[in-house]
Amino acid sequence: MTSAHETENLLVEDNPRDAELALISLNQRRLANKVVHLRDGEQALAFLFCTGAYAGRDPNSQPKVVLLDLKLPKVDGLEVLRAIKANPRTKQIPVVVMTSSQEQRDVVDSYQLGVNSYIVKPVDFDNFSAAVAELGCYWLLLNKIPPAPASTP
Amino acid sequence: MNTLAETHQLLTEEVADLRIRLAEATDVLRGIRSGDVDAVLVHGPHGDQLFTLKGADDPYRVLIEEMNQGAVTLAADGSILYCNRRFADLLKTPLEGIVGLAFDAFVAPSEQAVFAALLAAARTGGSAGEITLRAGDGSAVPLQLALGPLPADSAAAICLVATDISESKRAEERIAGALRELKDVKAALDQHAIVATTDPQGKITYVNDKFCSISKYSRDELLGQDHRIINSGYHSKDFMRNLWKTIAQGHVWKGEIRNRAKDGTIYWVEATIVPFRNTEEKLYQYVTIRTDITERKRAEEEIRNLNLGLEERVAKRTSELEAANQELEAFSYSVSHDLRAPLRSMAGFAQLLAKAYQGKFDQKGDRWLAIIQTETQRMGRLIDELLNFSRLGRQQMKSSPVDMAALAQTVIQELTPQQNGHTLKFDLQSLPSARGDQALLHQVFVNLLSNAIKFTRDREAASVEVGVRGGDGAENTYYVKDNGVGFDPQYAHKLFGVFQRLHHEDEFEGTGVGLALVQRIIHRHGGRVWAESELDHGATFYFTLPTEKPEKGNP
Numbered sequence: 225m226t227s228a229h230e231t232e233n234l235l236v237e238d239n240p241r242d243a244e245l246a247l248i249s250l251n252q253r254r255l256a257n258k259v260v261h262l263r264d265g266e267q268a269l270a271f272l273f274c275t276g277a278y279a280g281r282d283p284n285s286q287p288k289v290v291l292l293d294l295k296l297p298k299v300d301g302l303e304v305l306r307a308i309k310a311n312p313r314t315k316q317i318p319v320v321v322m323t324s325s326q327e328q329r330d331v332v333d334s335y336q337l338g339v340n341s342y343i344v345k346p347v348d349f350d351n352f353s354a355a356v357a358e359l360g361c362y363w364l365l366l367n368k369i370p371p372a373p374a375s376t377p
Numbered sequence: 378m379n380t381l382a383e384t385h386q387l388l389t390e391e392v393a394d395l396r397i398r399l400a401e402a403t404d405v406l407r408g409i410r411s412g413d414v415d416a417v418l419v420h421g422p423h424g425d426q427l428f429t430l431k432g433a434d435d436p437y438r439v440l441i442e443e444m445n446q447g448a449v450t451l452a453a454d455g456s457i458l459y460c461n462r463r464f465a466d467l468l469k470t471p472l473e474g475i476v477g478l479a480f481d482a483f484v485a486p487s488e489q490a491v492f493a494a495l496l497a498a499a500r501t502g503g504s505a506g507e508i509t510l511r512a513g514d515g516s517a518v519p520l521q522l523a524l525g526p527l528p529a530d531s532a533a534a535i536c537l538v539a540t541d542i543s544e545s546k547r548a549e550e551r552i553a554g555a556l557r558e559l560k561d562v563k564a565a566l567d568q569h570a571i572v573a574t575t576d577p578q579g580k581i582t583y584v585n586d587k588f589c590s591i592s593k594y595s596r597d598e599l600l601g602q603d604h605r606i607i608n609s610g611y612h613s614k615d616f617m618r619n620l621w622k623t624i625a626q627g628h629v630w631k632g633e634i635r636n637r638a639k640d641g642t643i644y645w646v647e648a649t650i651v652p653f654r655n656t657e658e659k660l661y662q663y664v665t666i667r668t669d670i671t672e673r674k675r676a677e678e679e680i681r682n683l684n685l686g687l688e689e690r691v692a693k694r695t696s697e698l699e700a701a702n703q704e705l706e707a708f709s710y711s712v713s714h715d716l717r718a719p720l721r722s723m724a725g726f727a728q729l730l731a732k733a734y735q736g737k738f739d740q741k742g743d744r745w746l747a748i749i750q751t752e753t754q755r756m757g758r759l760i761d762e763l764l765n766f767s768r769l770g771r772q773q774m775k776s777s778p779v780d781m782a783a784l785a786q787t788v789i790q791e792l793t794p795q796q797n798g799h800t801l802k803f804d805l806q807s808l809p810s811a812r813g814d815q816a817l818l819h820q821v822f823v824n825l826l827s828n829a830i831k832f833t834r835d836r837e838a839a840s841v842e843v844g845v846r847g848g849d850g851a852e853n854t855y856y857v858k859d860n861g862v863g864f865d866p867q868y869a870h871k872l873f874g875v876f877q878r879l880h881h882e883d884e885f886e887g888t889g890v891g892l893a894l895v896q897r898i899i900h901r902h903g904g905r906v907w908a909e910s911e912l913d914h915g916a917t918f919y920f921t922l923p924t925e926k927p928e929k930g931n932p
Contacts, residue, residue, distance in 0.1 A: 241722035248729065295714045324714040324721070328768075345717070348754060349725035 233259040234287035236268045236304065237322075238296050242345065246291065246322070249353035260287070265299025268292070269307055272314055286317055291356070294323040294330055302333055309338040320359050447520070447539035450527065455479050455496060458533045467520070467541055470513035480537070483510045485517065499524030499535050507542065519546045571646060571667040577660050579603040579621075591646075591669060593639040609637035624652045624663055633670065645674040709767045716760055724753040755888075762890035766875065769897050774814045778925040781808040781855065784815070785843045788822040792830060799834050806844035809853050811922035817898045818922075824891040825857040825918050831885055832861030832916065846919070852904065853924055858917040863910040872908055895920070 233250070237243040243261055250259060262268050268290075270276035274283045290308065294301035301321065308314045318340040323330065325344070334342050341362075343355050441448045447464030449457055456479050465472045468483060475483075484492045488508050498504030503525040510518045521540040527533050566572060567585045574583040584599050592599070592607050599606065612635065623630040630650045637643055646667035655661040727749045738746065782805065789803050811818070826841065833839035842858040864872065864879045871877040873896040876889040899906040899920045910916035 239718050239722075241725070242718060245722070245725040324717040325710065327710055327713060345721060346757075348757070349721070349728040352721065352725065 234268070234271065234290045235259050235261045236263075236265070236290065236296065236301070237261065237293045238263050239293070242293070245349065245352065246356050249356040252353065253357040264297040265301065265304045266297075268296075268304045269299060272308060272317075273311070283313065286314065288318070289359075290317055290319045291359070292319055292321050294321060294325060294334075302330075302337065305334065305337045305339060322356070322359075445541075447537075447541075449480065449537040449539065450533035451480055451496075451535040451537060452532075453534035455481060455535075464539060467518055467539065468510060468512045469516070474513070483512075485509045485511050495522060495524055496535065499537075500526055502526065510539075519543050566666070569668070571669065573599075573665045573667075575603070575663045575665070577625075577662070579663075582662065588667075591638065591644055592636070593642070598639075607636040607638065609635045609643055611635040620650070624650050625660070627652050627654065627660060633674075634667075644669060644671045646670060705767065709764055712760060713764050717757065720753055720756055720760070724750065724757070727753065759888050759890075762888045762894075763875075766890055766894055766897065769817070769894065769901075772817075774817065774901060776812060776814060779811050779813050779815050779818050781811050781818070781922075784819060785822050785826075788819065788826050792823070792826055797834075799830075799839065801830060801833065802838070802840040804840065804842040804844075806842070808843070808845050808855060809848065810925040811853065811855075812925050813902045813922055814898075817901070821895050821898050821920065822857075824895050828891060828918075829857055829859035829861065829916075831887070832863070832880075833859050835862065836860060848924065851924060852921045854919055854921045856917050856919045858915065860915040863912050863914050863916045864908075865912045866910055869908060869910070873906065 235243060235246060237246065243263075247259060247261070260271070262271060267277070271278045271281065272286070272290075274281045292301050292304060296304070301323070305319055305321065308317060308319055315338070319338075320341040320343065321330075321334045321339050322343050322345055331342055341359055343359060346352050346355065441461050442463075444461070445463060447461060447467050449460040449464055452458050457476050460472065460475050462472070465475055468475065480496075481489060481492055485508075491506060492508055495504045495506050495508070503523070505521070505523045507519065507521055510520055512518050519542050521542045523538045523540075525536055527536050567587060570585075571587045571591055572583075572585040573581055573588050575581050581599050581602055581604070584596055589596055589599065594606065620630050620632070629652070630648075632648060634646050634648050635643060636646060647670045648665055648667045650663050650665045652660050653662050653664065727746060731743075731746055731750065785805055785808065789805065822843075826843075829841040833841065838860075840860050842856075844856055844858070846854045846856055848854065862880075862885075868879050871879065873892050874889075875893040877893075878887060878889040880887070895918075896906050899922070902922055904921040904923070906918070906920040908916055908918045
């Protein structure tokens with residue numbers, strides 16, 4: 225309970241190159257120091273709800289922002305988003321969907337599930353870097369999330 | 378001298394006798410004049426003769442003159458002693474032209490023998506028969522004659538009464554004609570239809586040959602049976618009940634019936650059953666006329682099966698198309714995610730390389746790295762446009778009135794940055810509104826005007842004109858005209874193909890999707906798109922769109 229915001233940022237991305245580029249971008253803006261990188265939806269859910277490999281994690285220490293890819297192995301991004309927004313303990317966490325998809329149905333589904341931002345990863349690295357950094361900045365530095373509700377008795 | 382006295386005596390007696398007879402005659406005459414005497418019997422050498430007197434037969438005379446039959450008396454030799462006016466009328470001859478002539482002078486030559494026989498029979502007790510006389514005007518007069526002998530002591534030997542039967546002859550002819558006609562109709566009907574009659578209980582009372590040949594039963598096997606003998610068991614009880622109810626109520630029933638012949642063959646008939654009532658208004662028979670429609674039924678069945686097969690094929694094809702569409706969608710979804718990812722890595726790391734190792738490559742290295750970067754960008758654009766293009770085919774269209782002039786104006790403003798300081802004269806004429814999808818038509822103007830800007834950038838006085846040319850009330854033809862480099866008209870057919878380009882990449886950049894997209898949008902609006910150009914003399918792109926007004930009939 226001593227470090228409620230130990231984890232600043234959760235990056236859920238299965239493509240290691242995209243993850244590396246995102247981390248480089250965040251790093252360039254000095255935002256990458258407390259980023260946890262997970263590779264699929266299952267890991268993300270385990271992390272957020274402190275189960276499985278993350279059973280020992282402090283449920284009160286939640287990330288300030290989740291950068292979430294949609295196309296993920298095992299459990300896809302939309303399911304992770306749905307789980308986060310359906311649970312009162314996690315629904316306050318800002319979720320930014322970062323995806324290659326410009327498909328309208330993905331955008332619509334994401335917003336219906338309560339996504340906070342939706343960005344299409346551009347091919348151009350400068351744009352990508354700028355988008356990641358801006359969003360990271362916005363949600364990490366400017367957006368203060370309400371305190372997490374008290375843990376269940 | 379004795380003789381003289383005797384003679385005197387004789388003469389005296391004779392005178393006395395004459396006196397008596399004179400007195401008698403005077404009395405008779407007085408009686409006749411007064412009407413007290415109506416007949417006089419005269420003793421003659423040939424026996425007694427009775428003379429009827431006018432006063433006495435007056436009523437008979439009137440009767441005979443007024444009756445509607447011809448009345449004639451003939452002498453023993455067949456000559457006409459008397460005839461009434463009616464007979465003269467029948468022969469269309471004056472009385473004086475008849476009396477005194479032989480009766481057979483009026484008999485048609487072919488009937489002389491018949492008349493002679495009638496006459497002979499009349500003498501011995503009476504005769505009757507039909508005979509045709511020839512009238513004064515030559516016309517034939519059919520008569521029914523009745524002849525009889527008169528008392529031997531009368532002056533006339535034969536009396537004859539003639540009844541005009543030309544009316545009944547004509548009626549007979551009419552009946553015969555009607556019968557003949559009926560027979561002809563029946564013969565024709567028998568050629569065409571299967572005919573049967575049944576009694577009110579449904580027992581077959583008549584069948585024609587066609588009935589026998591199609592049912593393969595003999596007439597004897599059918600008569601007295603009811604129609605269950607050819608029932609195929611195909612029709613429901615309700616169907617049969619309805620049929621019987623209809624005809625029993627005196628209504629005509631029409632319908633198609635499936636029958637079974639004696640050998641089990643199935644045949645279809647189209648039947649009309651007509652109930653008939655007798656003079657007491659009681660149903661006494663049903664006449665059924667059927668037409669063999671087996672062949673038609675077979676054809677109908679075939680068509681039905683074909684249609685069914687067609688529907689199945691359409692359904693199958695539709696589901697195949699749906700599957701293909703889903704596959705395409707999955708494919709484009711995958712393209713949009715998976716093909717872009719490696720591209721992003723290539724672009725990202727190339728850029729990192731260029732930044733982190735700036736100045737460490739020689740000129741050649743810098744150039745090659747720049748090429749990698751440019752090409753990855755281009756690949757990205759190609760993928761994006763391809764996805765746009767495929768998305769357009771699946772997207773729902775929202776149809777509404779679109780202000781084309783305002784739309785073109787907006788796009789021109791949006792595209793100003795693309796001009797890169799190059800001066801361009803836009804001539805936007807007044808445009809009629811169209812009916813279509815605002816967003817898609819926006820895309821049409823973007824693509825056409827971008828092209829116009831791109832291909833006029835080398836011109837000193839570049840100009841682009843947007844206008845409308847003619848219209849037939851249902852659609853308008855819009856155009857975008859530029860004075861740019863144009864294209865070779867022999868390749869015009871390639872303009873609207875996906876990834877088809879008529880310019881080299883180092884002259885004019887582009888992916889070759891823009892015009893394909895324009896064509897797809899216009900086609901989805903039910904319009905046409907085409908282009909005219911001459912190399913180096915500008916190009917004009919035309920497209921048609923339905924007018925703003927909804928279709929006629931819908932206010």
